[in-house]
Amino acid sequence: MTVLGAPLVNLNQHWLTTLLGIVALTLVMTLAVMFATYYERKVIARIQQRLGPMRTGAYGIMQPMADTLKLVAKEDLRPATADPVAFELAVFAIFIPAFLALIAIPYTQDWIVSPLPLSLLYLLAVSGLSFIGFLMAGWGSDSKYALLGGMRAAAQLISYEIPLILAAIGIVMITRSVDLSAIVIFQHKVPLIVWQPLGFLIFLTASIAELERQPFDIPTGESEVAGGVFIEYSGIRWSMFQLTSYVNMYVFSLLGALVFLGGWEWPFGRDVGWGYQLLLTLAKMSIFIVFYLWVRASLPRLRVDQLMSYAWKVLIPFALVQIFLNGLVLVYDLPDVALLITSGAGAAALVYFIYRSVRVKPRRPLEMVANSVAARSVV
Amino acid sequence: MVVEQDAPEIVDIPINMGPQHPSTHGVFRMVLVVSGEQVLDVTPHIGYMHRGGEKLMETMDFRQGIGYADRTEYLAQFSAELAYCLAVERLMEIEVPERAQYIRVILTELNRLSSHFMFMGAFGIDSGLFGTSFTYAFREREYIQDVFEEVSGDRLMYAYFRVGGLAWEVTDNFVERVHEVLKSSAQGIRDLDDLLTRNEIFAARCQNIGAFTAQQAIANGLSGPLLRASGVPWDLRKDEPYSVYDRFRFEVPVGHYGDVYDRYLVRLEEMRQSIKIIEQALEQLPPEGPIVPEKMPRRLRTPPGEVYAKVEAPRGEWGVYLVSKGGDKPYRLKMRSPSFCNLSALREMTIGQYLADAVMILGSMDIVLCCVDR
Numbered sequence: 001m002t003v004l005g006a007p008l009v010n011l012n013q014h015w016l017t018t019l020l021g022i023v024a025l026t027l028v029m030t031l032a033v034m035f036a037t038y039y040e041r042k043v044i045a046r047i048q049q050r051l052g053p054m055r056t057g058a059y060g061i062m063q064p065m066a067d068t069l070k071l072v073a074k075e076d077l078r079p080a081t082a083d084p085v086a087f088e089l090a091v092f093a094i095f096i097p098a099f100l101a102l103i104a105i106p107y108t109q110d111w112i113v114s115p116l117p118l119s120l121l122y123l124l125a126v127s128g129l130s131f132i133g134f135l136m137a138g139w140g141s142d143s144k145y146a147l148l149g150g151m152r153a154a155a156q157l158i159s160y161e162i163p164l165i166l167a168a169i170g171i172v173m174i175t176r177s178v179d180l181s182a183i184v185i186f187q188h189k190v191p192l193i194v195w196q197p198l199g200f201l202i203f204l205t206a207s208i209a210e211l212e213r214q215p216f217d218i219p220t221g222e223s224e225v226a227g228g229v230f231i232e233y234s235g236i237r238w239s240m241f242q243l244t245s246y247v248n249m250y251v252f253s254l255l256g257a258l259v260f261l262g263g264w265e266w267p268f269g270r271d272v273g274w275g276y277q278l279l280l281t282l283a284k285m286s287i288f289i290v291f292y293l294w295v296r297a298s299l300p301r302l303r304v305d306q307l308m309s310y311a312w313k314v315l316i317p318f319a320l321v322q323i324f325l326n327g328l329v330l331v332y333d334l335p336d337v338a339l340l341i342t343s344g345a346g347a348a349a350l351v352y353f354i355y356r357s358v359r360v361k362p363r364r365p366l367e368m369v370a371n372s373v374a375a376r377s378v379v
Numbered sequence: 380m381v382v383e384q385d386a387p388e389i390v391d392i393p394i395n396m397g398p399q400h401p402s403t404h405g406v407f408r409m410v411l412v413v414s415g416e417q418v419l420d421v422t423p424h425i426g427y428m429h430r431g432g433e434k435l436m437e438t439m440d441f442r443q444g445i446g447y448a449d450r451t452e453y454l455a456q457f458s459a460e461l462a463y464c465l466a467v468e469r470l471m472e473i474e475v476p477e478r479a480q481y482i483r484v485i486l487t488e489l490n491r492l493s494s495h496f497m498f499m500g501a502f503g504i505d506s507g508l509f510g511t512s513f514t515y516a517f518r519e520r521e522y523i524q525d526v527f528e529e530v531s532g533d534r535l536m537y538a539y540f541r542v543g544g545l546a547w548e549v550t551d552n553f554v555e556r557v558h559e560v561l562k563s564s565a566q567g568i569r570d571l572d573d574l575l576t577r578n579e580i581f582a583a584r585c586q587n588i589g590a591f592t593a594q595q596a597i598a599n600g601l602s603g604p605l606l607r608a609s610g611v612p613w614d615l616r617k618d619e620p621y622s623v624y625d626r627f628r629f630e631v632p633v634g635h636y637g638d639v640y641d642r643y644l645v646r647l648e649e650m651r652q653s654i655k656i657i658e659q660a661l662e663q664l665p666p667e668g669p670i671v672p673e674k675m676p677r678r679l680r681t682p683p684g685e686v687y688a689k690v691e692a693p694r695g696e697w698g699v700y701l702v703s704k705g706g707d708k709p710y711r712l713k714m715r716s717p718s719f720c721n722l723s724a725l726r727e728m729t730i731g732q733y734l735a736d737a738v739m740i741l742g743s744m745d746i747v748l749c750c751v752d753r
Contacts, residue, residue: 044509044510047511048510048511048513048514048515049514049515049518050514144392144394144395145394148394148416148734214507214508214509215507215580217507218735221507221735222401222402222504222507223401223402223504223505223506223507223738224402224507224734224735224738226400226401296509297509297510297511298508298511298574299507299508299578299580300503300506300507300508300578300580300581300584301506301507301508301580301584301735302507302580302583302584303583303584303733303735303736304416304733304735305416305733306583306584358579358580358583359579361586363586363635363636363640364635364636366632366633366634366635366641366644366645366648367610367612367632367633367634367635368630368631368632368633368648369612369617369630369631369632369633370628370630370631371617
């Protein structure tokens, strides 16, 4: 089967290699997620003037193990009125796409489980599947909070998918490839963030929304819907949801590192060996992860109508502008600098537009009444 | 051909928020009727914490009742104690010594600071912050509670005020300790100001939500920061000064819009004014002197009569209505709690807003459930 003239699945590879890769990746990812939970708790604790976990092992390094054991040992509850099929399959409907996305990511030049010619397309398509799981969990739990959370999740994920894909289209136009490896190699001299700052900003904000992290954690908003779709889940199922959300964080961080920051290619080229390449990819990935954690600890949550208007009225128009600008540059065969200038101007316009629309508008300051007995007659 | 089907009936979903919900600030329950995300109706349910506190206080003598005032308003204990003591003192016509008056004012205002810090922290969480405002606010609250602990021996239930004065003399380094705490509190107010006030998302979430005009606020019997945010300059410390509040220069912040953001700003400014009051009180504090009147009877017996004493607590007007038929116990005691009176405006404020805003509006009222249910 071919899509856009390229085979969807690479059949040259031995199936055993793929299988081994998948198993190894799943195990490594589980450990990576455990580390991510520890790291997140430590970083956020520092921002909040706390120490974070300190009791389990040196500097609380064993905390993720303790958490995992506790969650696995917990009773697996299911509400009596829940729809058993939807309730139990929802976990997998969210869990599997997240791991599917991992197989198409080139960690180094050669470290890729399945080198797909359409890997960027595949990645975006697979990561867009998870909203079905959220809907299933929301509907199957038979809880109003879960239903609200599921509906919010579906609306949010679908809305923010669009700017994300539009930003990726801008990249594809420039690199003329949907293969992540080719996109990384394209950035041999200059990473794409330089040519596509507007696309990068759109990708960054849309990816936070796709990850449902603050300030876009509306589906799971603790203070409103008290956990949203996860409210009825416990034990191993709940921990699978959490695992998935962290895997997604890795996926989007890797995607950003590969597509916009030059992955393993920039700045040392491809001759430095897989060790340096892997380190480079991971270092660039961690920039995104730290950014996500930092934002999480410092911003309140948007309201649902503000969230929607941000996607449809701001991000999508600007993403279309980015595509249009890229098209102009490519059609008239302008030099590469034109990309930087147009997209940079677009990014500046986006930042300014957001600043204009969300900045704290000056209001009448509080009136300071020194002697209120006299002032009372005014009212 | 039209197939006749039983059309599913479209109903608005009632959502039961509480009594166990992260942002109902205790055991408050509200049943929200929502259409999508919009709130159509709110039914508040209270009483989960009802312990018959007022009746219980009628069985206690005037010394024991102070401890119960703490347990009713557990975030502004000194205000509650002060109102109770003022009521009994007025009935017995006791003159409280200067030094005790000043220490009472210092502690009450420090308590206002700690209570408003609590509000700032919890309100940040209501708005969706991942606990950052909470930890910053609680750092300052801890410092203030340390002073309270040094003075009264307890971190939560101080029971330090007495009818006629104070239980015992404050610690020797009281003045220096309060100065230290004021310095750190001023820094804490700046931190929270940086974190929240100019935050675009926070402002977008707070502005134009749950707005009340001055007329609405008065008609609903609001008091405290909610009333002042709606533009009514009503502060008992100014308008009907009790204790020694008429000796301090401070200003009352008054809002223009009456929305959630104004309530937040009013509280923020009140904290700065409280610091000003405490600094003046520390200056004027007599270095030594009695803390209870010379001729204090060993058993407190009031003459028959009735009295209503009110103080400006952090949440509004805290009043104690006390009827005595003589003897060492109140015949009838009623507490006017600002949380309860302010909460009655919840329905009018919330209808028509989004579900997420309902949480913010409830948070902006800064209720203490113990004080609502009593």
